Amino acid sequence: MRVTIIGSGGVGGYFGARLAQAGNDVCFVARGAHLEALQKKGLILKSIQGDVQIRQARFVSNLADAGPADLILLAVKAWQVAELAPQIAQLMGEETLVLPLQNGVLATEELTAALPADQVLSGLCRIISYVEGPGVIRHTAVEPSIVYGFRDPALNTKAARLKTLFEQAGIKARCSEHIEADLWKKFIAICVSAYLALTRSTYGELRSCKETRAIMQALFEEVAMVGRRSGVLIEEDFVGKTMALIDTFPPETTASLTRDIWEGKPSELDYQNGAVLRLADKLGVDVPVNRFIYHSLLLMERRARKEL
Structure with missing residues (x-):
């Protein structure tokens, strides 16, 4: 082919x-x-x-x-x-x-x-x-x-x-x-990439600290909620499955968005946590964890894109 x-x-x-x-x-x-x-x-x-x-x-x-x-x-x-x-x-x-x-x-x-x-x-x-x-x-x-x-x-x-x-x-x-559901299920997991960037941590570090692990779970819950409100079928226990998936990642690994932000490159921030915010605003629901993470990284993203 x-x-x-x-x-x-x-x-x-x-x-x-x-x-x-x-x-x-x-x-x-x-x-x-x-x-x-x-x-x-x-x-x-x-x-x-x-x-x-x-x-x-x-x-x-x-x-x-x-x-x-x-x-x-x-x-x-x-x-x-x-x-x-x-x-x-x-x-x-x-x-x-x-x-x-x-x-x-x-x-x-x-x-x-x-x-x-x-x-x-x-x-x-x-x-x-x-x-x-x-x-x-x-x-x-x-x-x-x-x-x-x-x-x-x-x-x-x-x-x-x-x-x-x-x-x-x-x-x-x-x-x-059910490809839309599959896309959203991956989307839930990848939205933690920006939190890795903000905390300057690996998957292993983030999941091993009880305080950051709790915030990671709250982030996932927000994205799952937005998906459900958008009409996507996401099982009630899916966030737990996502947490279990993150626990299988090699502890030293990070995500591509994370590395892009650390290296001062343009990233997919606007298509991940930024998209969560836009969809949440349309639905009239609150996503405070994603909002804080997105806004905390926004100046770095704009600097990388030479918008500042």
């Missing part, structure tokens, strides 16, 4: 490498020193599930150079999705599927503003990985998996081929009949 990876960082780099390793025609879209290294040496993946170096792939800087694709895997930061949507349209044929893997719950809506709704999936992934250096992806924890599906589950037959594609590449995959 012809696969285009837009955003060749920790997520796109990992999944693209596994798809290329399985023999698919993969094109990676990247930029800067990362792109230069990819073009010279290929993509080097260092993974707890086995290392690989990918040379038999294309590495380009412009979407226009990627050419037509059967699957477009969108792995850029959340704030880049809306801007890229019109450009993605130029790569699509009648059977092309677009699968966004952003954190948050807004990507599909932003894509379908410019692309056919019956070709845009909703999706999420689970993996802890990052760019270790130009051309090098490091996968440190979590069995990599992808969950995907159409908002209208009647369209899921169009995506049946993806399960085979991913599983042949050693990627655990599931086509969901």
